[in-house]
Amino acid sequence: MPEKWDVVVAGGGTAGLSAARSASAEGGKVLLLEMSAQIGSTGQLGNVISSDFKILGKRPVVRLFREIELHAPHRELSVNYDRAVVVDQRRLEEHLAAAVAEHGGEIWLNAPVTGLLMSDGVVRGVHIEAGGWSENIEAEVVIDATGARGEMSGLFLRHVLGGGWNRDLLAFSNEYLMANVGNEKSVDIFFDAYSAPGGHAWIYPLSKGFAAAGINGLRIHPDAALDEFLGRRKIKKLERALPIAASRGQLPLEGPLYQTHADGILAVGGAAGQIYPLTGQGLLYSLKCG
Ligand SMILES: Cc1cc2nc3c(=O)[nH]c(=O)nc-3n(C[C@H](O)[C@H](O)[C@H](O)COP(=O)(O)OP(=O)(O)OC[C@H]3O[C@@H](n4cnc5c(N)ncnc54)[C@H](O)[C@@H]3O)c2cc1C
Incomplete structure (x- = not known):
């Protein structure tokens, strides 16, 4: 039965x-x-939460951070943030x-x-x-x-x-776990209409020397877009870093x-x-x- x-x-x-x-x-x-x-x-690989995260409890919180660097096509902006964490x-x-x-x-x-x-x-x-x-x-x-x-x-x-x-509003995403990352104090968000149309790219600090670097966008091939983005932007903190794991997914927008x-x-x-x-x-x- x-x-x-x-x-x-x-x-x-x-x-x-x-x-x-x-x-x-x-x-x-x-x-x-x-x-x-x-x-x-x-x-x-890593998740950033930038709102009230008390509900999580302390255990999954990897680190708090206070700086977000926003990289727009014609503007660089540092934002101080007191409610953002990286979560395992x-x-x-x-x-x-x-x-x-x-x-x-x-x-x-x-x-x-x-x-x-x-x-x-x-x-x-x-x-x-x-x-x-x-x-x-x-x-x-x-x-x-x-x-x-x-x-x-x-x-x-x-x-x-x-x-x-709605396939038109599904963002395709890929994220690398990067090893040997330089300064991992800030979170970086990139608005880049070429590599990440309708989305954005990011670098999230994880534990010391490690970061998650990812991208999402509409109608992109996420693996190619992330490689192209990292190759073209030549980001200083990733100069000597290598990807050691990848995670692909979709994000409904x-x-x-x-x-x-x-x-x-x-x-x-x-x-x-x-x-x-x-x-x-x-x-x-x-x-x-x-
Ligand atoms: C690359 C990427 C980066 C992200 N970064 C962030 C971030 O920084 N911050 C943030 O807040 N959110 C982020 N998100 C979003 C966040 O990961 C999701 O909102 C969250 O994981 C959704 O949780 P879920 O349990 O609904 O789905 P999932 O985490 O996808 O879990 C679904 C589960 O269902 C299982 N499953 C699927 N189909 C079946 C089936 N037919 N039968 C049985 N099991 C099944 C899967 O194996 C999986 O374990 C990111 C997402 C992606 C893809």
């Missing part, structure tokens, strides 16, 4: 883990399904997962959700399928927390509502979904477009909305 869950969460990134933590803390019988072999926003998203997610466990929730890894169980227009659960194994899982509520990173992400609620991604639920299903985080279009920041929204 198959089990029935109160809440099944599809996706074990920040939004899904936060939702699973809340639902299990409220006494729900919660199952989180993550398609990859580990929880967390796979490959995320993986550490944040590990703590969220521990809280899910503490409240009696379950997490299954290598469990990709491939479809919804529906009857009479109501979502009744999910179908999972991997390596010749498949299973139907019934739930009172399904939460789509599959993010926005891949073309197939964030589509469960959208399909129930009869929509999809369309703004949040107006409707984040249908019968039996909710969406949260990247899946619900909960990303601030101007900066591409979504971590805090995923945590709060989850």
